[in-house]
Each structure stands twice: as C-alpha cells, then as structure tokens.
Amino acid sequence: MLYFLVVTEKKSVERQTQWLRGVLDLAVLALLAESGEDYGYTLVRRLDEAGLPGMRPGTLYPLLNRLDSEGLVRSEWRAGSGGPGRKFFQLTGQGRAVLAEQGPLWTEFAENATAVLERGMNS
Amino acid sequence: MLYFLVVTEKKSVERQTQWLRGVLDLAVLALLAESGEDYGYTLVRRLDEAGLPGMRPGTLYPLLNRLDSEGLVRSEWRAGSGGPGRKFFQLTGQGRAVLAEQGPLWTEFAENATAVLERGMNS
DNA sequence: TTTACTATTTGGCGAGACAAACTAGTATGT
DNA sequence: ACATACTAGTTTGTCTCGCCAAATAGTAAA
Numbered sequence: 001m002l003y004f005l006v007v008t009e010k011k012s013v014e015r016q017t018q019w020l021r022g023v024l025d026l027a028v029l030a031l032l033a034e035s036g037e038d039y040g041y042t043l044v045r046r047l048d049e050a051g052l053p054g055m056r057p058g059t060l061y062p063l064l065n066r067l068d069s070e071g072l073v074r075s076e077w078r079a080g081s082g083g084p085g086r087k088f089f090q091l092t093g094q095g096r097a098v099l100a101e102q103g104p105l106w107t108e109f110a111e112n113a114t115a116v117l118e119r120g121m122n123s
Numbered sequence: 124m125l126y127f128l129v130v131t132e133k134k135s136v137e138r139q140t141q142w143l144r145g146v147l148d149l150a151v152l153a154l155l156a157e158s159g160e161d162y163g164y165t166l167v168r169r170l171d172e173a174g175l176p177g178m179r180p181g182t183l184y185p186l187l188n189r190l191d192s193e194g195l196v197r198s199e200w201r202a203g204s205g206g207p208g209r210k211f212f213q214l215t216g217q218g219r220a221v222l223a224e225q226g227p228l229w230t231e232f233a234e235n236a237t238a239v240l241e242r243g244m245n246s
Numbered sequence: 247t248t249t250a251c252t253a254t255t256t257g258g259c260g261a262g263a264c265a266a267a268c269t270a271g272t273a274t275g276t
Numbered sequence: 277a278c279a280t281a282c283t284a285g286t287t288t289g290t291c292t293c294g295c296c297a298a299a300t301a302g303t304a305a306a
Contacts, residue, residue, distance in 0.1 A: 015145050015225060017263060018292080019232050022141025024263090027236060030243020041284050051235030059263055061285060066262090083283040084271040102138060103240040109142050110233035112174030113150060117226040120153020140294060141261080147294080164253050182294050184254060189293090206252045207302040 017054060023106055025063060025072075027052060029091060029099045032073060037090040040064055064089055072098055143175065146229055148186060148195075150175060152214060152222045155196060160213040163187055187212055195221055 020027075031046050032038060038046070043064075044055045064087075067073045072095035080086045091099075154169050155161060161169070166187075167178045187210075190196045195218035203209045214222075 014264090014292090016228065016232060018145025019229070019236075021144045021262065021293095022138050023236050023240075027239045027243075030240045033243040034246045039284080050239045051231070052239065056264065057285070058265070058287080062262080062287095080271075080284075082272060084269095084285075086284070099240070099243060103244050105139065106142070106240060107237050108174070109139060110237055113142075113146050114230050114233055116150045116173045116175070117146075117153045117222070117229055120150075120156040120222060121226050123157045144262095144293065162253080179295065179297095180254070181256080181296065181298095185256090186293085188255095203252075203302080205303065207254080209253070 020052060020055075024052070024055075024059075025067060026099060026102055026106060028060075028063065028067065029072060029095050030103070032089060032091045033096060033099060037088045039086040039088050041086070067095070071095075140177065147175070147182075148190060149222060149225055149229060151183075151186065151190065152195060152218050153226070155212060155214045156219060156222060160211045162209040162211050164209070190218070194218075 027047065027050070028043060031043060031050075035046075040057070040061055044057070044060060047053070047055050047060075064073070064075070068075050068089070071092055073089045074092055075087050075089050077085055077087055150170065150173070151166060154166060154173075158169075163180070163184055167180070167183055170176070170178050170183075187196065187198070191198050191212070194215055196212045197215055198210050198212050200208055200210055
C-alpha cells in the first residue's frame with residue numbers, strides 16, 4: 001500500500017515535469033521579462049513560487065544556454081555578492097518577440113486541453 | 124523571407140507537439156470516458172475537433188497500446204461496418220481513476236503556467 | 247483494376263528532462 | 277585553522293514519448 005502510494009506519487013511528479021516541456025522556455029522568458037534580468041539559481045526559486053516546481057539544475061542551465069545560443073536571451077558574468085560568480089541573463093528583442101507570439105498560442109492550447117479533460121471527468 | 128515564414132511556422136508546430144507530452148494520454152482517456160468506447164481512427168478526428176490537431180497514427184496507436192498494457196484501457200477487435208476491422212478501446216476503472224486524479228493537476232499546472240506567461244507579456 | 251478512403255502496425259529519430267556527480271566560491275560555527 | 281553548509285553552475289549518460297515515413301490491408305466506387 002505504501003508502495004502504491006510511492007509509485008503513484010512518483011508518477012505524478014514525472015508527469016508534471018513532462019508538462020513543462022515546451023512551455024518551460026516560455027516561462028523563463030516571461031520571468032526575465034518581468035524582472036529585467038536574473039540568474040539560474042534564483043530562477044529555480046521563482047519557478048517554484050510560480051507553481052512550476054521541481055526544476056533541476058541539469059534542466060535549467062542547459063535551457064538557459066540554449067536560449068542564449070538561439071539569441072533569445074543574452075548573458076553576462078558578474079561577481080557574486082556572497083557566493084560564486086553569477087551568470088545574469090536578460091531578454092533580447094527576439095526573445096520578447098517569441099514570447100509575444102507563442103504565449104497566446106500556449107494559452108489557447110492549455111484551454112483546449114483543459115476543456116477536453118473536464119468534459120471527460122464529468123461523464 | 125518566405126524561408127523565415129516557413130521556419131517559424133514549423134517551429135510553432137514543433138512547439139505545439141511538445142505541449143502534448145504528458146497530457147495527450149489524459150486527453151485520450153477523457154475522450155473515452157466521454158464516448159464510452161472508440162477506436163484509433165476516429166479518436167484522431169475527435170482530438171482534432173477538440174483543438175489538439177495534427178495527431179499522427181504513429182503517435183496515437185502506440186499510445187493506445189501503452190495505455191492498454193498499463194491497464195488503463197482495454198481493447199477488443201470488431202468487424203468494421205464498411206472498412207477494415209477496428210480495435211475498440213474503453214476505459215477501465217484504473218483508467219478512470221488516473222483521469223480523476225491527474226486531470227485536476229493538469230488544470231492547476233496549466234493555470235499556473237498561463238499566469239506566468241501573462242505576467243511576463245504584460246511587463 | 248485503378249483509385250480512394252478507412253484502419254493499424256512498425257521502426258528509427260530526436261528533443262529535452264532526469265539523476266547524479268562534480269567544481270568552486272563564500273559564510274558560519276568551533 | 278578546519279569542517280560544514282549554502283550558493284552557483286557544469287557535465288554525462290539514460291530514458292520517455294511524440295514525430296515521420298513506410299508497410300500492410302480491407303472496402304467501395306469509378
């Protein structure tokens with residue numbers, strides 16, 4: 001019974017991380033748009049607070065570098081005030097454009113998916 | 124310029140297919156809950172009508188078999204009235220339980236993600 | 247018998263998320 | 277001085293799942 005609980009809980013976590021696929025990068029762009037700039041470590045916290053928990057460094061940092069090499073963000077090393085150096089990221093014009101273009105598409109998709117699930121659950 | 128258009132359009136499509144990860148199976152369970160039973164070919168159409176377009180047979184059929192082997196649906200071959208045989212799927216109790224448990228989690232996740240994106244877009 | 251529509255199967259590919267281990271700078275308590 | 281803990285970022289190998297393409301086949305209409 002405990003085993004069952006553990007398994008289903010693990011499965012839920014795995015599923016939620018699947019859900020992040022494809023929208024995590026938009027979420028990061030959105031957080032950068034909101035704060036002007038930020039670095040990886042605190043972005044993890046902000047994602048967590050925003051209800052998108054469980055981000056691992058091995059997920060976020062490669063993503064940030066990917067966004068960088070795609071030109072959606074730019075990065076700059078700065079000395080850390082208390083702690084090691086930090087790589088600050090900020091949105092580029094291109095990044096802002098992608099966010100403006102893809103954000104509404106996500107909203108629409110999410111609404112459609114939610115509608116399907118709720119119709120199914122109420123039958 | 125045309126090249127650019129083609130590329131960004133392709134990227135959008137790619138992104139939307141990423142969004143399906145982890146929720147496509149719930150959507151299929153929901154459609155089966157709604158209709159009692161159904162088979163692959165028409166599920167593609169129903170997904171399309173529900174705003175989750177572009178499903179390929181190479182995606183849906185393996186998914187249905189996965190759900191079958193996980194015990195979330197059960198399947199039965201029946202002769203097709205006009206056309207080849209059809210493999211009908213219907214929800215099991217376990218499938219219904221998974222839908223009831225995971226569906227609300229999706230709703231919550233989708234709302235959180237949407238909120239983050241919208242805060243980002245309005246700043 | 248050719249064409250078109252319906253229906254399912256199979257195989258290979260690739261993006262990206264994970265876990266885990268690693269490097270390192272700073273701060274705190276003893 | 278030393279151990280410990282916290283902050284910060286990197287690297288590597290593995291796995292899932294959705295994609296594309298192509299094969300297989302039954303039925304129906306021309």
